[in-house]
């Protein structure tokens with residue numbers, strides 16, 4: 013969408029230096045505080061806060077409080093920088109320590125932690141990096157101004173996750189628009205750190221003029237895991253159900269204003285290889301009719317912290333504990349180290365989750381469940397092998413010889429009342445027109461009353477004939493019927509479909525998929541939103557390529 017200089021990947025920051033006189037990292041070679049030159053120490057750093065220092069003392073077997081006055085910074089590798097020296101943490105070995113033992117040795121209360129020397133170090137960091145702050149701030153505001161100019165009257169919305177990046181973006185956007193009343197949207201995945209929820213509450217209290225929208229799925233994450241297995245790196249089904257779905261639905265309310273939506277995100281290229289390809293301004297791949305702007309796309313972690321410290325912003329306390337990324341605390345994309353920290357700091361959440369994973373590993377026949385879970389191999393899982401709900405991907409359909417626009421399906425789940433729910437997106441169900449002896453049901457267009465489809469099949473049997481009557485594009489119509497049949501056979505009520513319906517017409521109760529005909533506008537969005545029609549059928553496929 014743009015060829016502006018911020019999309020030049022070669023400008024990404026990759027060197028952090030150290031000023032021995034000021035005892036701080038430098039984001040340029042020369043210290044802006046004392047003018048000294050510095051040696052390169054890392055590609056990126058984040059501050060280690062006083063609470064995490066105590067953790068490091070335990071990990072490194074240093075005496076208590078020996079790091080209290082030290083300038084300590086974490087790098088993206090296994091090294092920490094203490095007073096300019098790189099010290100290696102043997103994370104693999106450390107993770108074998110009992111998390112309860114470590115927890116016991118940590119301060120129970122933040123009041124027990126001395127912050128004064130940390131505050132001094134941060135002041136020196138801010139003062140030495142004024143030029144860098146000016147440069148990153150200028151670029152972020154330029155990206156925003158460009159996006160604003162290109163999209164005219166678009167409604168700005170800040171996607172607020174409670175993490176450090178969205179904290180920065182929120183501040184930037186309110187400054188850039190010189191307006192505090194910018195809509196913020198927070199999607200509570202139900203898997204948030206408790207510190208995130210506390211921070212969000214604080215943020216709302218401290219910024220009462222911000223219109224703050226919240227989106228939360230009504231589904232239970234653990235119940236769904238029991239039905240379709242835990243998410244993995246390749247099957248992040250929960251993002252749809254708990255994140256993009258509810259947020260998209262919430263944004264649908266704003267779309268009623270008939271203006272484009274400009275969503276500001278805190279996505280950064282340095283976060284991952286995949287993100288290194290992102291553009292600063294783009295259309296959302298996940299939420300339709302939405303332009304996404306990432307004003308801090310080129311920033312490093314150190315830049316984000318520099319901004320927070322320079323602007324004196326409040327932030328999520330989970331960072332003080334040593335978590336470098338905040339999202340869902342149990343996300344399969346998190347590192348093993350992050351999960352180890354969760355076991356130390358969030359035992360009431362992390363231990364039951366680990367127990368569930370161990371049970372899951374046993375239930376799918378893993379010979380060494382502890383190794384499978386603790387090594388993180390479960391995160392590479394794909395397919396529904398071993399699960400009772402595994403979907404074999406079997407729908408056999410034959411085109412009826414005499415009619416190219418009719419198909420006969422041999423179903424793996426016998427016809428029942430539940431089948432008809434999946435046909436409501438095509439129109440109104442009309443049981444009166446059909447011949448009951450053949451189990452015929454007409455689906456009619458709600459405005460013209462003309463038939464769109466005719467279903468034929470007795471309840472309790474497995475043979476269903478579907479005839480396309482609407483001839484505007486019968487092949488496409490039958491492809492859509494395939495999707496709905498797939499849903500009928502594989503549906504485990506995962507909440508995926510309710511999360512994509514813009515009218516809130518679909519509900520998944522504990523044992524039923526329902527569409528409210530009164531609310532459904534037959535937009536067909538729910539039909540093909542997931543490639544094959546059903547998110548769970550994809551996740552639960554017993555073998556790769558076993559799709560219908």
Ligand code: SF4
Nearest residue numbers: 248250251340343344
């Ligand atoms: S756990 Fe990970 S995959 Fe699941 S919703 Fe959270 S971020 Fe998405």
Ligand code: SF4
Nearest residue numbers: 503504508509546547
């Ligand atoms: S049909 Fe929809 S609600 Fe049911 S399992 Fe598939 S995606 Fe989930």
Ligand code: SF4
Nearest residue numbers: 513532533535536538
């Ligand atoms: S997405 Fe909702 S409104 Fe659209 S067809 Fe499906 S149920 Fe109806």
Ligand SMILES: [Zn+2]
Nearest residue numbers: 031034043046
């Ligand atoms: Zn200096």
